[in-house]
Amino acid sequence: MTQNHKSLTIGWLYPTLMNVYGDIGNVKVLQKICEWRGIETKIINLNVGFDYKLLTTCNLLLMGGAQDRQQEIVAKDLFSKKENLKHLIENGIPGLYVCGAYQFLGNYYKKSDGQIIKGLGIFDLYTQNLENTRLIGNIIASSELFDKLIGFENHGGKTYLGKNIKPLGKVIKGFGNNGNDQTEGAIYKNSIGTYLHGPILPKNPKLADFLIQKALENKYKTKIELKKIDNQYEKEARLIIAKKLKVTI
Amino acid sequence: MNYIILLLGKIFSFLSKKLNLGHGSTWPGHIALKLNRNFVKDYFLNSKTKIIVICGTNGKTTTSKLIETILKENNKKVFLNSSGANLLNGIASSVILSSGLFKKTNYDFAIFEVDENSVPEVNKALTPDYLIALNLFRDQLDRYGEVDAIIQRWKESIKNLSKDTILILNADDPQVAYLSNNAKNKSLYFGLNEKNNNKISHGADSIYCPKCLNTLTYESVYFSHLGNWKCQNCGLEKPKTSITSLPYYPLAGEYNKYNFLAGVLFAKQENIKDEIIQKALNSFKPAFGRQEDLEFNGKKIKIFLSKNPTSFNESLATIKSLKAKNILIVLNDRIPDGLDVSWIWDTNLDYLKQIKNIHISGERTYDLAIRLRYENLRFKAHEDLNTALNYAIDNTKDNEVLFILPTYSAMLEVRKLIIGKKIS
Known part of the structure; x- marks a missing residue:
């Protein structure tokens, strides 16, 4: 079977609610880098009240961040589909979970007033926002799999990883998970949690390719090698941030 | 005390212009507030100047410019802060730059456009006669935070306003329209009333009922989350508007209609004659950029x-x-x-x-x-x-x-x- 006949179904969790930080950019990137390689894509918008059976048709999942009020609405809906989502993640369905979504996959979120909001408990991590300060700015983190990860972070919660999960990268400049232990994000099976937006995929093509490759391998049960595509603008855009933060990439 | 601060401020401003230091529109005010935290409040104490505060993500400068044009056409003495200087220090600077040293200049109106984050601070520092709220969209999330957080701060600030402050609100922006909820102030609304089949587009911010969080339904959408909205759950809906259209808009674009409606609604509340308003609209020149x-x-x-x-x-x-x-x-x-x-x-x-x-x-x-x-x-x-x-x-x-x-x-x-x- 040639690559030209391949197709992927991408599930976008809560696009009308979880979309604050340009998250639509991640969807556009996945769509285009597939199109340029002759891979057909179908995007399914999974909004509040969606049929849980739709999840099983997805080869790749995406979920972004939101405001608190929106996040409350989403939490109610997603808890009822927790086992379905967990099943997919445990079975290696790749996914990208940014900011609020990343926190939500963890065990809990502790607010500054001590209130604890339960998470889905799929990622072994917890988040707390004790000081009510935000970690904001450009960030560069190194990662074995994806080269240097470059993006912008803006989060109030500080996340701490448990034993059963690995960090996505090591912070070179910026805050990352909590501003203390130099970890950024998390990777579990083929699912990625991160605080990087900007959005993350346009400036980190290796990460975008990883998600596509894993989704295809998972679907077609065979080793996949993706065709190279031109990344000149991406390189230039990455260099601008690297220069700003005085980091060699 | 304030006399010395005024003098100092004028010297600073003169120097910063002469030496090309920049920040001429915020620096004098910054120093004034350092010397007297209540500099702005004291200045307006017992003054007859009516104060108009304008806030919103987009359109502040154009609305200020229109109100300035109308008031000047009506032979009123007016001063305003410059558009890049919309924190409290910018307002203080505009006070310094526009007031005389030896004789208090009698301005009829002061027009202040105010940065989204500074609305509470400014409303504390002075007593606006009018508060005009244009809209609230996602903007510079790294600086302002998310829309819900800002609207919460505005609401708190309106609660503490004098009951004599008149609110002029955009009826088409659900959260902005709802700012008058529980407020004891007189509230006037502007909004469009045009029929269309536009749909809510991606990234619209306030499409949930400000009262009960249910998803709103729209009869018409003008852009982003602005439109004829209603909550099917609790029945909250777009309030009745005092103005919905003008015979002539000096600038193109749906977004500008709102700015001009807001300005004209203010003028009508001030009983300014229609022909003066019309003249001002005809002679209106856009603000820079x-x-x-x-x-x-x-x-x-x-x-x-x-x-x-x-x-x-x-x-x-x-x-x-x-x-x-x-x-x-x-x-x-x-x-x-x-x-x-x-x-x-x-x-x-x-x-x-x-x-x-x-x-x-x-x-x-x-x-x-x-x-x-x-x-x-x-x-x-x-x-x-x-x-x-x-x-x-x-x-x-x-x-x-x-x-x-x-x-x-x-x-x-x-x-x-x-x-x-x-x-x-």
Whole structure:
């Protein structure tokens, strides 16, 4: 079977609610880098009240961040589909979970007033926002799999990883998970949690390719090698941030 | 005390202009407030000057300019803060710069446009006669935070206002309209009443009922989350408006209709005659960078400040109605622009598919380049703004217009290149 006949179904969790930080950019990137390689894509918008059976048709999942009020609405809906989502993640369905979504996959979120909001408990991590300060700015983190990860972070919660999960990268400049232990994000099976937006995929093509490759391998049960595509603008855009933060990439 | 501060402030402002230090519009006020925290409050104590505070993500400067034009047409003495100086220190500076040293100048009106985050602080420092709230969209999330957080702070601040402050609110923006809830103030509303079949587009912020959080239904959508809204759950709906249209709008674009409606509603509340209002609308000149007409190498340029997804989308919709053929987009990431440029992904670039002469520039040229590439657009990227401007204008035909869509600091740079002078 040639690559030209391949197709992927991408599930976008809560696009009308979880979309604050340009998250639509991640969807556009996945769509285009597939199109340029002759891979057909179908995007399914999974909004509040969606049929849980739709999840099983997805080869790749995406979920972004939101405001608190929106996040409350989403939490109610997603808890009822927790086992379905967990099943997919445990079975290696790749996914990208940014900011609020990343926190939500963890065990809990502790607010500054001590209130604890339960998470889905799929990622072994917890988040707390004790000081009510935000970690904001450009960030560069190194990662074995994806080269240097470059993006912008803006989060109030500080996340701490448990034993059963690995960090996505090591912070070179910026805050990352909590501003203390130099970890950024998390990777579990083929699912990625991160605080990087900007959005993350346009400036980190290796990460975008990883998600596509894993989704295809998972679907077609065979080793996949993706065709190279031109990344000149991406390189230039990455260099601008690297220069700003005085980091060699 | 305030006399000495005024004198000091004027000296500082003089020096900063002479020595070209910049920040002339915020520095004197900053120092004044350091010396007397209540400088602004004291200044307006027992004063007859009526104060108008204008807030909102987009349209503050244009609305201020219109109100200034109307009041001047009505022979009133007016002063206002400059648009880049909309924190409390900018307001204090405008007080210093506009007041006489020896005799208190009797201004009839003071018009202050106020930064979203500074609304509570400003409302504490002075007692506005009018508070005009235009809209609230996602903008510079790194600086302002999310829309819900801002509206909460505005609400708190309105609770503490004098009951004599008149609220002028946008009825079409659900959260802004709801600001009057539980307020004891007189509230007047402006809004559009046009029929259309537009749908809520991606990235709209306030599409949930401000009272019960249910998803709102819209009979018409004007842009983003502005429209004829209603909550099917609790019955909350767009309030009754006092004004919905004008016979003439000086600037193009749906978004500008709101700015002019707000300004005219204020004028009507002040009992200013219709013919004066009409005269002011006819003679209205845009504020710098807001659909401002300029010339460069003998060709026409129109600048549309485009600083967040809503203002960018509305600029594109407006230049589409003007049949634009040439465009230069400039994206910077300095503090006044927002350090985070992820908002460019929340824009709708469909119209650009019809444009052949597209140029991009700015400190984040390549972020724009990636964005445009993912729409399969053809464009030229120039890191250097001067090169970009010259290329873009060379490729603009003699009888055509080059439309420039810059972020805030980029707008100042572009103007400097075009007219050789920078406005701070």
